[in-house]
Structure formats: structure tokens, C-alpha cells
Amino acid sequence: MSLAADDRRYLWHPFTQQRGWEAEEPLVVAEADGCWLIDEDGRRYIDGVSSLWCTVHGHRHPILDLAVKDQLDRVAHTTLLGLTHAPAVDLARELIAIAPDGLTRVFYSDSGSAAVEIALKMAFQYWQQQGGPNARRTRFVSLENAYHGDTLGSVSVGGIDVFHSAYRPLLFDGWRVPAGDAAAMERVLAEHGEEVAAVIVEPLVQGAAGMAMQPPGYLRSVRELCNHNDVLLICDEVATGFGRTGRMFACEHEGISPDLMCLGKGITAGYLPLAATLTCERVYEGFLGEHEELRTFFHGHTYTGNPLACAAGLASLQLFEQERTLEQLQPKVRMLANLLKPIGELPAVADVRQRGFMCGIELAGFPAEARIGHQVTLEARARGVVVRPLGDVVVLMPPLAIPERELRTLVEVVRDSIEAAVSAHAAASTPLAA
Ligand SMILES: Cc1ncc(COP(=O)(O)O)c(C=O)c1O
Structure with missing residues (x-):
């Protein structure tokens, strides 16, 4: 056969x-x-x-190959649930060093969809734990024709009908606005801002929509509108991250920092499945408390922060500098x-x-x-x-x-x-x- x-x-x-x-x-x-x-x-x-x-x-880059082989000689997999390891810590430190200002924490997962799912859950839980009127912030604003992955949370904030319409009955509601239209974003936030946990966007380029481009200044306006309405901004850089738009991250073109940033795809230079959700100290601190308060972020995939993948990611960042x-x-x-x-x-x-x-x-x-x-x-x-x-x-x-x-x-x-x-x-x- x-x-x-x-x-x-x-x-x-x-x-x-x-x-x-x-x-x-x-x-x-x-x-x-x-x-x-x-x-x-x-x-x-x-x-x-x-x-x-x-x-x-490129494929089979000697430095990347060596980094993975070297890690293979140490340990292929362990866990971040209750333990830690050098590749995960080292990569997290380096990611924070190159990430837009204000992002301070790295939460690993293994696909872009999971990185988005995590950002949504973090934003939601953050506001629930703030309590008071902020507990009403349970919805998301997303863009028409968005693609954030295939898990049900990421599909809920997706907007590509051919991929997503079959699953509508399984999804949670939110508001969807045309990409690139800051006035539409302003209107939805003016009307519903107090119910919005976060706005989620693919910054600058909506890849899966067919490389749809946003006008200059749009991302910056969205950031300002989020600030004005005290809404978190999630930038999904799964496709745009790691140099694809010409800068390390698309956010850099407009000099903005999101509150949460999703990374995947190029994070290991295409070697192994790894993703990360980066967040700011404000969100991180919103989860601190006593065990019995149950403010823990109850999320974690088995292969979260896999050492081989993190070693590839670390070597890739070194190559960005070296080459x-x-x-x-x-x-x-x-x-x-x-x-x-x-x-x-x-x-x-x-x-x-x-x-x-x-x-x-x-x-x-x-x-x-x-x-x-x-x-x-x-x-x-x-x-x-x-x-x-x-x-x-x-x-x-x-x-x-x-x-x-x-x-x-x-x-x-x-x-x-x-x-x-x-x-x-x-x-x-x-x-x-x-
Ligand atoms: C912007 C964006 N977010 C999320 C994803 C989902 O990533 P994954 O396929 O690794 O789950 C993709 C995949 O193309 C993407 O382009």
C-alpha cells in the first residue's frame, strides 16, 4: 500500500x-x-x-535543530502543574523582554485557539472577581470576519460564516463590529461598554479573512476606546506575531500595548506546537488570593509549556538577534x-x-x-x-x-x-x- x-x-x-x-x-x-x-x-x-x-x-535550521536535540537529551516533557523548568522560565523572560510595554506574565498553551480561549476566560474571570458593577462585564466585542481559532470560545468571537455558522447554537453572544471602523466600535462601547469584558482584535491584518487590512490609526483608536470605557483589549497576534508584518509584533506599528496578547504559530519558528497568552500585572493581580477564595485560573493543558517547544522558541528568539x-x-x-x-x-x-x-x-x-x-x-x-x-x-x-x-x-x-x-x-x- x-x-x-x-x-x-x-x-x-x-x-x-x-x-x-x-x-x-x-x-x-x-x-x-x-x-x-x-x-x-x-x-x-x-x-x-x-x-x-x-x-x-527556515526548516532544519542547525541552531533550532540543535536546541531541540539538546533539550531532548535532558527532558522531553514534564509539567508546569506543580513543577517548573528552565526552558519555560527562560522563554517567558525573553518574551516579556520583547513584548509591548506593560505585558508582564506568560501563560503557555499549545495552539493559537487555546491562547485565545485562555485570554477570553482570563478577561471574563478577572471582571467576575472584581465584583460590584464590574461583574456585569461578561461579553466580548469582536470584529466581523475575525478568525481566532476553532474551539468554541474562539469561534464565539469569530466572524467567518463559512467556518462558524454551523456552530452558532453552541456559541456565546457578543457584539460584532466591522473591522477598521472606529466609529462603529465607539458606538457599541458607548451603548454596552459596562457589559463588555474585552474587545478582541487581530491587529492590523485579519489573516484568515483573506489578509484584510485595517486602516492606519485604527488599532490605536481601539486602544483609546478601550481605555475610555475601562474595557480590556486582547490582541490576537497568533498570525501577525514574530515578524510577519515587518515588526516583531503588529501592535508595534501603532505603538500600543494590549492588556492580553495571544501568540502561537511562529513562536517556535514552526518547530513544535506552543502558544502563549501574555497579560499585564493588573489582570494577573486580579487572580491573587487565598486558596479558598477560588480566584485561581483553573485552566491548563497537559502539554502546557512543553520543554522541547520552549527550547525551540528560545532558540528562535536568539536567531532573531543573531541573524x-x-x-x-x-x-x-x-x-x-x-x-x-x-x-x-x-x-x-x-x-x-x-x-x-x-x-x-x-x-x-x-x-x-x-x-x-x-x-x-x-x-x-x-x-x-x-x-x-x-x-x-x-x-x-x-x-x-x-x-x-x-x-x-x-x-x-x-x-x-x-x-x-x-x-x-x-x-x-x-x-x-x-
Ligand atoms: C489570528 C489567529 N488566531 C488564532 C488562530 C488559531 O490558531 P491554531 O490553529 O494554532 O489553533 C489562527 C490560525 O490561523 C489565527 O490566524
Whole structure:
């Protein structure tokens, strides 16, 4: 039996219509090298989406490999429930050193969804424990088209109907406002502010919405509105964190600090599952008390703060310094913008959006059943590039460390692939001449 056959027989893939999956030949990744994925037959593909927005310094980076191997020689897993260990402490200290001012505490988990779930529960419980009129602060304000993960709390503050509508009966209510519209946020907080525990946003870029960008100044206005209404601000930097927007965290572009910040994906540079919810001293202190007061934060996943993952995270932060990753990124961000220009001129392309290394190419004018975004990925794969679309938006999010030559190849291949997919669609929809 081939791996592909066993995959079809035993696996159920995430966010995948299995009927379509079973009809296609899967790409079986056997290994990776730098910014390349390599299949079973030795064919190489540029990892154009950083293995789902995670890889930062490239695959199999010797420093990251060594950090994980070294930790493996000490202990692979222990627990933060009742014990502690160096990688968790060291990484927490380093995260706080680079986080926006005012964030002072790190609570680990193992996925972006969990990091969001934790932020929501912390904000909720914080206000409950304040008591008095503040105990009425039980709801959240979130943005339309938000994506914060797949657990029920994070889906409750999500706003992408195709993903979320099936679960509506299971979700808690809140208020949802259009992203980028500070006046709408102001209105909802003016009307309901005293019932709001927190506002949650993806700062600057709503990734899963198709790389939707917020106007400059919006995040700062949201911060000010939260201050004005004494509402906590949760910034979900799971996608934007660790350099993707060109700065270490998206919040830095607007010089703001959230009260809670969610991190995941790039935190281990794409090596191991780890996430973190950072919070300020005010929230942390709201949980202090005697045991019997039950102000404890009753939350913790089994693999919380796993040592191997924390060791990878720590090594990644060292690499950011050593390889001056963010400095090296700046000319590549400009280069990417230039490379994208001709793509923006293609007739099938309605919009090209870019912030740092987060970029979405929106195709328009195709029926949903054409799955044009997916067709582009198949064309790209045949040309040695892996990308994954969000509907009809082709996403590019290469590893920060991608060399300029590979970046150029990536964008050129994507342009050719869009042209090829559009031509194939046109040919298939043109009736044959009589
Ligand atoms: C902004 C944001 N938050 C949360 C998540 C969920 O992260 P995970 O898939 O690790 O649960 C994602 C995933 O894409 C995301 O983009």
C-alpha cells in the first residue's frame, strides 16, 4: 500500500472536504531544507506559506535543530502543574523582554485557539472577581470576519460564516463590529461598554479573512476606546506575531500595548506546537488570593509549556538577534511589493494586499464551484511551489528567512499559476465552436 492510499483510508484532514481530497493525488512531504519542502520522489517545492504561517528561519535550521536535540537529551516533557523548568522560565523572560510595554506574565498553551480561549476566560474571570458593577462585564466585542481559532470560545468571537455558522447554537453572544471602523466600535462601547469584558482584535491584518487590512490609526483608536470605557483589549497576534508584518509584533506599528496578547504559530519558528497568552500585572493581580477564595485560573493543558517547544522558541528568539532577521527582512518586504505589482495588473486579480510578509491576492469573477484559488495551488505545485488559498484569495506568507532569489521565484511561479488556472477555467467554460 502506498502512503497516499493509506492516507485516504485512515486520515481525516483539517479544513478539508474529504471527497475532493480523495479524488486528488496528495503531495507527501518527506523532508524539508531551508525554505523548501521535498516530496517522496525528491521533488522540491518552495514553502510559500511557511507551513501554515509558522516557519520563520527556515526548516532544519542547525541552531533550532540543535536546541531541540539538546533539550531532548535532558527532558522531553514534564509539567508546569506543580513543577517548573528552565526552558519555560527562560522563554517567558525573553518574551516579556520583547513584548509591548506593560505585558508582564506568560501563560503557555499549545495552539493559537487555546491562547485565545485562555485570554477570553482570563478577561471574563478577572471582571467576575472584581465584583460590584464590574461583574456585569461578561461579553466580548469582536470584529466581523475575525478568525481566532476553532474551539468554541474562539469561534464565539469569530466572524467567518463559512467556518462558524454551523456552530452558532453552541456559541456565546457578543457584539460584532466591522473591522477598521472606529466609529462603529465607539458606538457599541458607548451603548454596552459596562457589559463588555474585552474587545478582541487581530491587529492590523485579519489573516484568515483573506489578509484584510485595517486602516492606519485604527488599532490605536481601539486602544483609546478601550481605555475610555475601562474595557480590556486582547490582541490576537497568533498570525501577525514574530515578524510577519515587518515588526516583531503588529501592535508595534501603532505603538500600543494590549492588556492580553495571544501568540502561537511562529513562536517556535514552526518547530513544535506552543502558544502563549501574555497579560499585564493588573489582570494577573486580579487572580491573587487565598486558596479558598477560588480566584485561581483553573485552566491548563497537559502539554502546557512543553520543554522541547520552549527550547525551540528560545532558540528562535536568539536567531532573531543573531541573524538580524527583522533588519534583513525590510528590503525583502519592498522587493515583494515590487514583484507583486505585475500580479495586480492581471485582469483576474481584483486586489493585492500586503503588510510585511503577509500577502493576499484576491481573484474575482469566478463561480465558487470553479475553486479558482485551489486551481492556482495545483498549478503552483506542478511548478515547484506550495501555497494554500483562502477561498479565492491566494495567500503568500513565506518564511522570513527566504533568500531573495527564492522570493522572486515564488512570486513569478504564483503569477504564472494564476494565468494558467484562469486560462484553464476560460477554456473549460467556453462552449466548443459548432
Ligand atoms: C489570528 C489567529 N488566531 C488564532 C488562530 C488559531 O490558531 P491554531 O490553529 O494554532 O489553533 C489562527 C490560525 O490561523 C489565527 O490566524
